[in-house]
Amino acid sequence: MKLPVIQGVIRRRILVNFRVDADVMRRNIPGRFSPKLLDGYAVAGICLIRLEQIRPVAAPSAFGVASENAAHRVAVEWVTKEDRQEGVFIPRRDTNSPLVLMAGGRLFPGEHHKATFDVKDDGEAIDFSMRSIDGDVEVRVKGKSADALPETSRFANVAEASSFFEKGYLGYSATRKGDRLEGLELHTTAWRVDPLDVTQVYSSYFTDEARFPRGSVAFDCALIMRNIPHQWRTAPELYALEIARAV
Secondary structure: OOOOEEEEEEEEEEEEEEEEOHHHHHOOOOOOOEEOEEOOEEEEEEEEEEEEEEEEOOOOHHHOEEEEEEEEEEEEEEEOOOOEEEEEEEEEEEEOOHHHHHHEOOOEOOOOEEEEEEEEEOOOEEEEEEEEOOOOOEEEEEEEEOOOOOOOOOOOOHHHHHHHHHOOOEEEEEEOOOOOEEEEEEEEOOOOOEEEEEEEEEEOOOOOOOOOOOOOEEEEEEEEEEEEEEEEEEEEEEOOOOOOEOO
């Protein structure tokens, strides 16, 4: 049994975004999904999120917990019997919270891996690093607040990027058994993203040439959100013949 609604505050959320060759991306997502395209490219990345006051919706904030988390994700679309939907596919989740590690996939959707995080954040500059305990994933990001996206971004402006990612509120996570995808919806009381000028970015997941051959991935932009009240709501699971395993 999973909790229907969890609430809290997104104290900090960094969206690090990459352009990926669409055909390469199709080989790295379950067959029922298609990449959501931007100027002909798939859009993938990492959501680096600090959550605070996380608790069941009926519990007071004093009982909430905090955690640092990372989710590697891909913007996707898929067809149901009723219509066409969009969201994100999440092949990998990492956390520093023993509670999230234990409860993920049990009390709420999303199986996690244990990781260590080192984050320096003064409200303007960010110095972020994460390493999973199993050694499979490492992430490093350095940057500072900015007024605009980099000129090399395929998004026309911040408003277009904001709209693109706001529509990805429904996420489906891979599971270790590989027989289903667990669904989780993000609902915010306010949505605001700002550009982050990145001076260093690295993800061992996206530099793995067994998954992404050289030249198939390029950094596009980074965005940051701060101090956003929100809720996580369980979504129906997806079952399919072609399901990716969590890595």
